[in-house]
Amino acid sequence: MYIVFEGIDGSGKSTQIQMLEQWLEDNGFRVETMVEPTDSEVGKLIRQFLQNPDATGDTFQKALALLFAADRMLIMDKLEDESKIIISDRSYISSLAYQEPFEWVSVLNKYAKKPDLVILLDLDAKTSVSRTSGQDTFENEEFLTGIRQNYLNLLEDYEHQIIDATNGVNKVSSDIKKAVAPYLGICPDCIL
Ligand code: TYD
Numbered sequence: 290m291y292i293v294f295e296g297i298d299g300s301g302k303s304t305q306i307q308m309l310e311q312w313l314e315d316n317g318f319r320v321e322t323m324v325e326p327t328d329s330e331v332g333k334l335i336r337q338f339l340q341n342p343d344a345t346g347d348t349f350q351k352a353l354a355l356l357f358a359a360d361r362m363l364i365m366d367k368l369e370d371e372s373k374i375i376i377s378d379r380s381y382i383s384s385l386a387y388q389e390p391f392e393w394v395s396v397l398n399k400y401a402k403k404p405d406l407v408i409l410l411d412l413d414a415k416t417s418v419s420r421t422s423g424q425d426t427f428e429n430e431e432f433l434t435g436i437r438q439n440y441l442n443l444l445e446d447y448e449h450q451i452i453d454a455t456n457g458v459n460k461v462s463s464d465i466k467k468a469v470a471p472y473l474g475i476c477p478d479c480i481l
Contacts, residue, residue: 290472291368291402293380295440296410297433299420300454301461302378305410308462309469310376316475318374323364325379331360354388357381358397368402374473380404382447386439406472407447408465409440410454 292309294302303324310320326332335356338344344353361381368375381401388394412420414433444451450468454461463480470477 290374290405292374292376292406292408292469293382293404294376294378294408294410295380295382295386296454297412297414297417297436297440299417300410300412301458302410304458305408305462305465306376306378308458309465312462312466313374313469313473316473318473319372321367321370321373321375323367323375323377325364325377325383326357326360327364329360329363331356331363335360350388351393354384354394354397357384357388358401361398361401365400365402377404380407382407382440382443385443386436403447405448406469407444407449408468409444409449409451410461411437411441411451412454413437416455 294306296302306322310322313320326335338353381398384394384398414430417433418429452461452464466480467477
């Protein structure tokens with residue numbers, strides 16, 4: 290099973306993935322986690338781009354979308370391993386939510402693997418900004434509000450679960466376990 294976590298910055302994806310991984314392993318499942326962008330050479334380039342304050346504008350955004358798609362292509366084979374549950378921090382759905390234009394980004398990611406389940410850690414923009422100690426500017430909040438809405442619109446095409454990420458870490462973790470349990474034959478009522 291290929292489970293993907295999506296959500297705007299500060300939604301708690303990495304913490305929740307660790308907690309889900311531990312719980313699944315305790316229940317006897319083999320699990321592999323991954324993160325996009327990856328630590329490949331292309332992933333390193335992406336992080337450099339993201340940190341470069343001069344790298345803005347339409348052309349730059351298009352180049353970035355190509356890099357995300359290339360980075361993703363490099364992990365295609367790993368995602369075919371059916372002996373494990375693969376949990377990924379982001380996927381091509383991030384590109385569909387963040388990069389533009391939508392039709393073009395869809396074409397670039399035509400061969401990306403479709404997740405079996407998407408967990409959206411849903412968070413409002415204001416909480417995101419306060420959690421990431423990002424700049425609380427109107428533009429930033431407006432941008433994140435747009436991304437959140439993109440996610441909510443995109444999800445209807447995927448098997449998905451929306452989790453309220455404004456709750457405390459343990460409550461969010463328990464909501465995720467309850468959401469994932471039925472897909473793996475675990476009794477949801479047995480989860481504390
Ligand atoms: P991430 O490492 O998840 O963020 P953080 O710095 O909070 O750990 O991702 C880095 C940024 O890349 C994040 O703002 C989302 C963005 N991103 C895209 O725009 N498109 C994509 O396809 C992916 C995978 C990430």
